[in-house]
Amino acid sequence: MFFDDERSNRLRPMILNDLVAQYMNDAERAKFLGLPESCRVRERVKIVSPDNLTMGEHCWVGEGAVLDASGGLEIGEHTSIGLNTLVFTHSSWLANMALENHSGSDLIERKPVKIGKGCFIGGLVVIMPGVTIGDFATVQPNSVVAKDVPERSLVAGNPARVFQRYDEEYIEAEVKRVREENARRRALSDDPSGWGSPSGDFSGK
Template sequence: MFFDDERSNRLRPQILTELVSQYMNDAERARFYGLPESTRVRERVKIISPENLTIGEHCWIGEGAALDASGGLEIGEHTSIGLNTLIFTHSSWLANMTLQNHSGSDLIERKPVKIGKGCFIGGLVVIMAGVTIGDFATVQPNSVVAKDVPPRSLVAGNPARVFQKYDDEYIQSEVERVRGENARRRALAEERGDASSSWGAPAGDFTE
């Protein structure tokens, strides 16, 4: 049933690793992959060539994300990668075009991807090989990132382009807005006798 060749024996440990990891919680899964203890890795995440992945503290990888680190992948601290997001660091395009898409083809191209610290990468995003995403950047869901993203910018679309730039003053105003609104919601929840969340905002309708 199982092949006993070099390629099969090389791939099988990775397959078994992914299978075993499905029975772990997000913190256990991160530790199992040798990632920082503060990083959380959700279900069905696939990491290709994990030995080439460098990731910072307090990162979050969403369900079903595929991280191709075969060409080198760096993710900064406090960055979130949305569910079902695809990050590529290699391409077989030329091998396909020349009918040389066989195992071991020398037409596979690899380029590293670098994602800065404090980034928010939405769900269903595609990041192409060779892209650098600057610190504190936001990539909206369903975007295709084929070019570098400047720091402190919001990009969206296919191909993704810059829609907004933000500075420390804007971020601080948003921090104050969200914390104020969350405090209001928690106070209303307590008045109603609802169980209050220990972090963030309680769920429910809090319109006045």
């Protein structure tokens, strides 16, 4: 049975879009959602109010992530959002406390979230409304981000706090280290044509 009221008729196209998107690959899904062609969006991703989402090039969103853009959500280029991560830009807390948690309550509060470029947001992270995450920040899995994160920092925990700061020289050194190790592994691998690090145990070689 389907309701024929204003709210149901407004929500139904979004529900159908979510259903259709599950039959697409990650590149098709990103294009279907109006995101840049270089982005990838995995299965079961939910975007609330997609018209309020701005996403840069070469972003990746993992399975089961929920991006609430109802209060405004900006994600910079080359940023990854881990699987089952929740980004909130609105809260109904006060509506619950005042016993006014009805549809259309004027006690819903919205605050934008900004995630910078070159960020790595691990899986199962919760980002609260109003938070800004600086460029090149890393948020470890299972963290709850309730306040701003400085650029070029690693945060973890509940609530998340800064555990490490890193500069451009540190990243350049890590890039060099990983590229050299991956080249060594590919040279020893039975399948040297793959990208990144080949699978297998190369520790004794």
